[in-house]
Amino acid sequence: MPARMLEANVRHHRPRVAIVELHGEINAFAEEVLNAAYADAEREAPETILLNFADVDYINSTGIALIVSLLARARKSRRRLLACGLSQHYVEIFNITRLADFMSVFPDEASALTTDPAAVGE
Amino acid sequence: MATLLDTVQRVRLMRRRPAAQATQKPALERKRQAEPLPIVIAPDDPIIAYFVSTPGAVELDKLHLDSPAVRDLRAAGVKLVIPLVSQGELVGILNLGPRLSQQDYSTDDRRLLDDLATQAAPALRVAQLVREQQAQARARERVDQELRVARLIQQTLLPRDLPAIPGWQLAAYYQPARAVGGDFYDFLYFEDGRLGIIIGDVTDKGVPAALVMATTRSILRSAAHSDRSPGAVLERANDLLHPDIPPKMFVTCLYAILDPATGRLCYANAGHDLPYQQHGDTVRELRATGMPLGLMPGMSYEDKETMLAPGDSVLFYSDGLVEAHNPEREMFGFPHLAELVRIHNTTSLIDYLLNELAEFTGAEWEQEDDVTLVTLQRAEGYGHSMSTNASATPAENPPDDQQWRMLDEWTVRSEPGNERQVIRRLAETVRNLPLPDQRLADLQTAVGEATMNAMEHGNHYDPDLPVFIQVRASETCISVRITDEGGHFELPESQTPDLEAKLAGLQSPRGWGLFLIERLVDEMRVTGDETHHTLDLLMSLEGGTNASQNA
Numbered sequence: 001m002p003a004r005m006l007e008a009n010v011r012h013h014r015p016r017v018a019i020v021e022l023h024g025e026i027n028a029f030a031e032e033v034l035n036a037a038y039a040d041a042e043r044e045a046p047e048t049i050l051l052n053f054a055d056v057d058y059i060n061s062t063g064i065a066l067i068v069s070l071l072a073r074a075r076k077s078r079r080r081l082l083a084c085g086l087s088q089h090y091v092e093i094f095n096i097t098r099l100a101d102f103m104s105v106f107p108d109e110a111s112a113l114t115t116d117p118a119a120v121g122e
Numbered sequence: 123m124a125t126l127l128d129t130v131q132r133v134r135l136m137r138r139r140p141a142a143q144a145t146q147k148p149a150l151e152r153k154r155q156a157e158p159l160p161i162v163i164a165p166d167d168p169i170i171a172y173f174v175s176t177p178g179a180v181e182l183d184k185l186h187l188d189s190p191a192v193r194d195l196r197a198a199g200v201k202l203v204i205p206l207v208s209q210g211e212l213v214g215i216l217n218l219g220p221r222l223s224q225q226d227y228s229t230d231d232r233r234l235l236d237d238l239a240t241q242a243a244p245a246l247r248v249a250q251l252v253r254e255q256q257a258q259a260r261a262r263e264r265v266d267q268e269l270r271v272a273r274l275i276q277q278t279l280l281p282r283d284l285p286a287i288p289g290w291q292l293a294a295y296y297q298p299a300r301a302v303g304g305d306f307y308d309f310l311y312f313e314d315g316r317l318g319i320i321i322g323d324v325t326d327k328g329v330p331a332a333l334v335m336a337t338t339r340s341i342l343r344s345a346a347h348s349d350r351s352p353g354a355v356l357e358r359a360n361d362l363l364h365p366d367i368p369p370k371m372f373v374t375c376l377y378a379i380l381d382p383a384t385g386r387l388c389y390a391n392a393g394h395d396l397p398y399q400q401h402g403d404t405v406r407e408l409r410a411t412g413m414p415l416g417l418m419p420g421m422s423y424e425d426k427e428t429m430l431a432p433g434d435s436v437l438f439y440s441d442g443l444v445e446a447h448n449p450e451r452e453m454f455g456f457p458h459l460a461e462l463v464r465i466h467n468t469t470s471l472i473d474y475l476l477n478e479l480a481e482f483t484g485a486e487w488e489q490e491d492d493v494t495l496v497t498l499q500r501a502e503g504y505g506h507s508m509s510t511n512a513s514a515t516p517a518e519n520p521p522d523d524q525q526w527r528m529l530d531e532w533t534v535r536s537e538p539g540n541e542r543q544v545i546r547r548l549a550e551t552v553r554n555l556p557l558p559d560q561r562l563a564d565l566q567t568a569v570g571e572a573t574m575n576a577m578e579h580g581n582h583y584d585p586d587l588p589v590f591i592q593v594r595a596s597e598t599c600i601s602v603r604i605t606d607e608g609g610h611f612e613l614p615e616s617q618t619p620d621l622e623a624k625l626a627g628l629q630s631p632r633g634w635g636l637f638l639i640e641r642l643v644d645e646m647r648v649t650g651d652e653t654h655h656t657l658d659l660l661m662s663l664e665g666g667t668n669a670s671q672n673a
Contacts, residue, residue: 025542027539028538029538029539058542058545060541060567060570060571060574061571061574061632061634061635061638062574062632064634064638065630065631065632065633065634066631068621068624068625068631069631071625072624072625072626072627072631075625087563088560088563089560089563089564089567092560092564093567093638096637096638096641096642097619097621097634097637097638098621099621101621102621102625
């Protein structure tokens with residue numbers, strides 16, 4: 001069992017942005033929670049979904065695969081998927097895996113929201 | 123004095139009865155009444171000193187001595203007593219009743235009796251000595267016979283042959299002390315190729331200890347089913363032994379199961395001396411908690427395990443070795459033994475230890491307790507490759523000229539999520555090494571991924587199959603080896619995952635593990651044999667190539 005099961009909290013930040021706060025570990029055990037949170041985030045058809053990893057202390061290759069799946073879903077429905085709050089190590093992982101090429105990575109929620117067109121456009 | 127007491131306490135006298143009464147009794151009763159009745163002369167009775175100091179016949183009627191024995195002798199009708207004194211020691215007395223003629227004993231009679239006493243006393247003394255020696259010889263024979271029985275029980279039950287397992291060397295030594303203790307060892311052979319190793323020690327000595335040893339051995343053999351862990355076997359044995367073991371006796375016992383194919387050694391301990399595992403130039407105790415067998419019912423025993431790499435040795439032993447004393451009464455001791463196990467580099471650990479013991483105790487040593495040693499050694503370079511130099515795929519591995527020291531090694535069960543334990547323990551293990559935080563995070567993720575692969579692809583998430591982790595360091599490098607039971611296979615050629623294809627749904631989103639490992643560490647080596655697969659992940663302490671690339 002993981003040391004810390006993933007928990008997710010979805011906030012709808014203005015009509016066009018949903019923020020998914022993630023807490024815990026992103027691994028095989030996280031699939032259900034992560035997909036449910038993403039579905040919740042999609043509920044109001046936002047243009048942008050921001051994944052906040054500030055309280056995530058572990059992402060393994062299965063977790064990377066889950067994020068790839070979310071990214072694929074987002075691209076399919078033409079939404080932007082952003083990431084923020086990643087530790088320096090996981091920023092490196094996002095660079096190695098090239099996830100960062102397809103989802104912008106921000107240091108924190110505020111910087112993501114001030115940069116994202118959907119949020120800024122309000 | 124014992125001789126004298128023995129003699130005087132056995133003095134028997136014929137109590138005379140009045141003739142008129144005697145004639146009226148039937149023959150059988152007369153005979154019974156004529157049986158001599160013992161008169162006990164107490165050791166502190168003054169008559170003893172008197173007889174020794176006053177040679178010659180003594181007329182009791184004329185003897186004025188406050189002595190219970192004299193009163194008893196008079197009451198028994200004794201008139202004349204002739205002490206038998208040999209070399210200043212009273213060895214007996216001749217007691218005479220009144221003469222048949224009712225006359226007093228004459229001077230000639232008394233001289234004759236004195237002469238007789240002079241001749242009889244040494245003869246009696248010789249006879250007594252012979253009888254004592256015969257009694258002592260019989261007692262010695264009884265003890266010797268008991269020791270022979272005890273030895274026979276023990277030696278009959280100890281294994282005649284040592285297990286012959288390719289790639290492994292087992293040796294055993296058993297030397298009973300003169301008194302014969304209750305040491306034993308045993309080997310159990312399971313159909314799946316595993317080997318059970320038992321070493322034990324019964325409290326007490328001699329036949330009782332040997333009988334308890336025989337019982338314990340039988341109980342352990344019957345309890346040791348192949349699907350029971352060592353702890354479960356000891357638990358069962360304890361419950362079976364407890365009702366029958368004599369009070370104040372118990373058995374310390376260590377039971378280990380070796381899987382020769384993997385080097386995995388599972389063990390549990392019922393209060394026995396802790397075995398030592400020697401690995402390279404390190405030694406460690408194999409600890410597991412548990413009470414001795416037979417003390418209390420319902421005990422549980424901790425199951426532990428270790429992995430034996432090629433070149434590793436394990437010593438099982440009894441307390442006769444560590445509790446041996448030298449002429450200065452210093453004990454051989456555990457630290458001394460541990461150090462010898464650590465530094466030994468000869469082929470036979472047993473010979474080495476026995477030589478050291480002989481040197482310690484000196485030539486005059488009388489062995490105090492049984493000495494039992496069982497050693498288990500994994501041959502260098504045999505079996506699966508824990509050493510890069512002994513790799514099954516040497517062409518792929520550059521010569522390893524590093525001087526490695528082992529920092530830690532352990533196993534984890536193949537259960538999802540267990541890579542987190544490995545990641546945490548790795549961080550603790552290397553925390554004092556000069557490894558920047560970012561590099562440590564890279565190594566942790568790589569090791570976590572390798573452990574996941576080992577659990578999933580090598581061991582198919584069978585919880586009972588372990589993943590073995592070794593962390594070593596040299597002056598310039600950290601090595602983490604992750605070994606599973608999947609057997610050697612060639613890893614697929616390294617490819618960068620096609621993220622576009624994955625995002626387009628053309629490929630599985632998975633398949634990042636090996637890619638990440640390769641990118642995060644400086645070097646990855648793959649070794650293995652028929653049953654094992656090992657990934658050796660190397661991280662430079664001086665700033666590896668990947669560190670500069672990824673920084």
